[in-house]
Amino acid sequence: MLQPAREILRFRSLLATLTSRELKARYRGSVLGFLWSLANPLLLLAVYAFVFGFVFHSRFEGAQPYAVFLITGLFPWLWASSSLLEGSMSFIANAGLLRKAVFPVELLPTVAVLSNLAHFLLALPILGAALVLGHLLGYPLGGWAALLMPFIVLLQLPMLVGLTLGLSALNVHFKDVRDIVSNLLTLVFFLTPILYPLSTLDAYPALWWLVRLNPFTPFTLAYQQTLFFGVVPDAELWLQMVLVATVAWICGAWLFGRLRETLVEAA
Amino acid sequence: MAERDEVIRVEGLSKLYRRMAPGGKLKTLKSALMDRSLTRGLRPEEAITALDGVDFTVRRGEAFGLVGGNGSGKSTLLKVVAGILRPDAGRVTVDGRVAALIELGAGFHPEISGRENVYINGAVLGLTRRQIGERLDSIIAFSGLADFIDEPVKNYSSGMYVRLGFAVAVHTDPDVLLVDEVLAVGDEAFAHKCLRRIEEMLAAGATLLFVSHDLGLVEGLCDRVLWLDRGRPQRLGPPRRVVDAYRQAVAEAESAEHREAKEEREREAAEDGRNERRWGSKQARITGVRVLAGGDERYNLTSGEAVSFELRVEAARPLTDFVFGIQLSTPRGVEVWGTNTHLAGFVAGRLAGAAVVRLDCPRLRLAPGEYLLDVAVHGRDGAPYDYWSHALAFSVTAAEQGIGVYFPSHRWRFAGGVEWEAGSGDGGEGQPIGGEAEVAGKSASGERREATEQGAVTEQGAVTAQGAVTERDGAVEPGRTGSAEAAAGADGGRGEADAPGAPTEEPGEP
Numbered sequence: 019m020l021q022p023a024r025e026i027l028r029f030r031s032l033l034a035t036l037t038s039r040e041l042k043a044r045y046r047g048s049v050l051g052f053l054w055s056l057a058n059p060l061l062l063l064a065v066y067a068f069v070f071g072f073v074f075h076s077r078f079e080g081a082q083p084y085a086v087f088l089i090t091g092l093f094p095w096l097w098a099s100s101s102l103l104e105g106s107m108s109f110i111a112n113a114g115l116l117r118k119a120v121f122p123v124e125l126l127p128t129v130a131v132l133s134n135l136a137h138f139l140l141a142l143p144i145l146g147a148a149l150v151l152g153h154l155l156g157y158p159l160g161g162w163a164a165l166l167m168p169f170i171v172l173l174q175l176p177m178l179v180g181l182t183l184g185l186s187a188l189n190v191h192f193k194d195v196r197d198i199v200s201n202l203l204t205l206v207f208f209l210t211p212i213l214y215p216l217s218t219l220d221a222y223p224a225l226w227w228l229v230r231l232n233p234f235t236p237f238t239l240a241y242q243q244t245l246f247f248g249v250v251p252d253a254e255l256w257l258q259m260v261l262v263a264t265v266a267w268i269c270g271a272w273l274f275g276r277l278r279e280t281l282v283e284a285a
Numbered sequence: 286m287a288e289r290d291e292v293i294r295v296e297g298l299s300k301l302y303r304r305m306a307p308g309g310k311l312k313t314l315k316s317a318l319m320d321r322s323l324t325r326g327l328r329p330e331e332a333i334t335a336l337d338g339v340d341f342t343v344r345r346g347e348a349f350g351l352v353g354g355n356g357s358g359k360s361t362l363l364k365v366v367a368g369i370l371r372p373d374a375g376r377v378t379v380d381g382r383v384a385a386l387i388e389l390g391a392g393f394h395p396e397i398s399g400r401e402n403v404y405i406n407g408a409v410l411g412l413t414r415r416q417i418g419e420r421l422d423s424i425i426a427f428s429g430l431a432d433f434i435d436e437p438v439k440n441y442s443s444g445m446y447v448r449l450g451f452a453v454a455v456h457t458d459p460d461v462l463l464v465d466e467v468l469a470v471g472d473e474a475f476a477h478k479c480l481r482r483i484e485e486m487l488a489a490g491a492t493l494l495f496v497s498h499d500l501g502l503v504e505g506l507c508d509r510v511l512w513l514d515r516g517r518p519q520r521l522g523p524p525r526r527v528v529d530a531y532r533q534a535v536a537e538a539e540s541a542e543h544r545e546a547k548e549e550r551e552r553e554a555a556e557d558g559r560n561e562r563r564w565g566s567k568q569a570r571i572t573g574v575r576v577l578a579g580g581d582e583r584y585n586l587t588s589g590e591a592v593s594f595e596l597r598v599e600a601a602r603p604l605t606d607f608v609f610g611i612q613l614s615t616p617r618g619v620e621v622w623g624t625n626t627h628l629a630g631f632v633a634g635r636l637a638g639a640a641v642v643r644l645d646c647p648r649l650r651l652a653p654g655e656y657l658l659d660v661a662v663h664g665r666d667g668a669p670y671d672y673w674s675h676a677l678a679f680s681v682t683a684a685e686q687g688i689g690v691y692f693p694s695h696r697w698r699f700a701g702g703v704e705w706e707a708g709s710g711d712g713g714e715g716q717p718i719g720g721e722a723e724v725a726g727k728s729a730s731g732e733r734r735e736a737t738e739q740g741a742v743t744e745q746g747a748v749t750a751q752g753a754v755t756e757r758d759g760a761v762e763p764g765r766t767g768s769a770e771a772a773a774g775a776d777g778g779r780g781e782a783d784a785p786g787a788p789t790e791e792p793g794e795p
Contacts, residue, residue, distance in 0.1 A: 039394050039397065119385065
């Protein structure tokens with residue numbers, strides 16, 4: 019199970035090179051360049067804030083200002099979902115590299131996760147600015163608990179790398195994986211308390227449990243607690259994150275390990 | 286030979302590829318999950334054997350060549366040795382750092398600059414950032430792309446792409462160099478540069494596994510050669526023997542192909558009327574055409590050998606006016622030579638029933654290439670009874686390349702301030718002008734004392750074909766390395782030049 023992790027750590031300098039290649043190539047030739055890392059989530063945020071805050075007039079209790087609440091869940095979610103989407107394609111997209119060079123293939127899905135993490139981190143100033151602004155407007159937002167956020171990122175990292183390892187290996191054999199993943203992500207997005215606080219569902223126990231058992235929920239809750247509410251997540255939540263990360267890693271690494279030797283030929 | 290000198294050891298290597306059966310996806314995945322292989326448990330019709338029982342070892346410092354047709358498994362073998370593909374059976378052990386020059390520029394990203402790609406490619410090939418930084422200038426200089434190094438790679442030509450890829454690959458200090466037909470993409474000058482570099486690395490103790498369709502190059506560069514045919518090793522040994530055996534097999538296959546095509550045409554002709562390339566009144570008919578060489582029906586000829594063209598004809602009714610003719614042309618329509626019995630002064634008497642007509646050419650000195658044969662029976666006024674255009678095709682090979690259609694016996698001679706690399710060209714120092722006259726041309730039956738076919742073009746082309754004026758890459762340059770010199774000599778004058786620079790284990794020529 020730990021073999022992929024060892025390989026990733028052993029080739030960390032190559033990993034860094036490949037990630038920076040990804041980042042450099044991403045916006046090469048575009049006028050705004052890396053500003054798209056800020057613009058993309060902002061535009062999405064504007065759409066959601068408009069639809070839910072203005073059109074639907076949603077007045078979520080304890081989630082005001084709504085746009086700031088949205089950011090704290092949405093930005094990490096964008097990291098997770100684009101990592102999974104891009105990561106599951108990484109072997110197919112880099113088939114040339116797989117077939118032509120002796121290469122630690124586990125790096126490729128990891129590159130997808132890390133380059134999207136970089137975009138997430140680049141967008142953090144927006145999140146910070148939103149929190150400060152909310153604070154200045156008199157909302158009781160944020161606090162020292164925000165300093166715990168890096169630990170949540172560190173827990174979500176193995177979860178995402180594990181999942182992308184498994185998905186990308188599977189995708190080499192079944193091109194359907196990509197479509198399944200993208201549709202599943204849309205579904206899971208609405209089953210994660212990002213657009214609404216979990217307490218909204220208190221009246222619907224079945225739905226509440228469905229959302230609560232969603233593996234992405236503990237992370238979303240933790241981001242919201244540390245960043246938006248300024249609360250330190252309780253031990254139970256940390257434990258859930260550790261559990262999800264471990265299980266995701268084990269499943270992904272197992273699948274990858276079984277399929278690893280077949281990748282070059284099938285890609 | 287001590288064990289530790291074996292750098293590459295391949296034992297009983299087999300490699301299968303699966304045929305993609307529709308709907309076999311789930312099965313594929315299941316077998317991959319169950320036993321980590323895509324090919325185990327496949328039925329014979331579901332698998333293609335890419336390599337079958339290949340054994341060989343390569344010693345430190347040796348240049349080992351692989352030849353064979355397309356799909357013979359050469360590239361698969363290289364990829365297995367590189368560790369990119371896994372064998373289905375057998376074992377491959379490689380001792381040392383491998384650089385696989387298989388498809389160059391693996392991992393180049395089109396959007397970013399050549400310089401940045403050097404870093405990435407170098408990292409993929411196992412160099413640290415600092416090592417790449419130290420070698421960057423040398424890499425760029427070698428690639429000859431200094432002016433374009435900050436351009437995005439997507440603007441590079443395919444040749445530039447390969448130049449940069451090769452430059453990075455040879456700067457990784459490999460112990461084992463795997464080269465797959467990469468020299469074909471760059472221009473002549475760069476190919477020479479790459480070869481020199483490969484030879485320098487060999488001289489420094491690197492080991493080479495070399496795949497090329499350039500047989501002359503393989504002969505010149507390699508110490509031993511393995512010929513693969515559909516994944517099975519055919520022959521392993523000194524380059525000349527193996528390459529000759531391979532050439533022979535190719536020529537025989539070509540001959541068989543020509544013969545089949547001819548028989549097909551004859552069948553069509555027998556069914557009559559369907560042949561656009563055949564016309565005439567059919568008062569007399571051609572019932573068969575053959576090319577005979579060395580007493581056998583053969584369609585792969587060696588320039589200068591004795592060849593006979595044979596026609597079988599049949600007259601429906603006895604004829605008193607008839608001429609037999611043949612004509613040779615190239616596939617591009619150039620008429621090479623034609624003659625007929627009328628031109629030769631024969632005056633027709635009587636043709637009745639079946640007859641055989643044979644034209645003997647004691648030395649058919651055609652330049653290497655493909656030729657088509659037209660045959661005809663017609664009246665003295667030219668009215669065709671049976672005119673058969675492109676009745677058959679045959680190929681001609683020669684010990685030395687040349688252009689055009691005629692291959693006269695010839696010999697270069699020099700006087701004054703001309704000097705050649707010892708042992709290069711046609712067998713030594715060249716004959717001084719004013720020595721004894723006329724030496725019978727190369728006996729074309731393939732003694733191959735001199736330049737081998739392609740070898741003559743790549744390394745020595747300037748000498749044999751264009752004369753000394755154009756490019757004299759290396760040959761007159763004073764400071765060539767010993768190994769390059771030996772290889773240049775080996776390239777050209779293997780026969781006589783075997784003694785200096787030839788590997789010790791190569792047995793003398795028969």
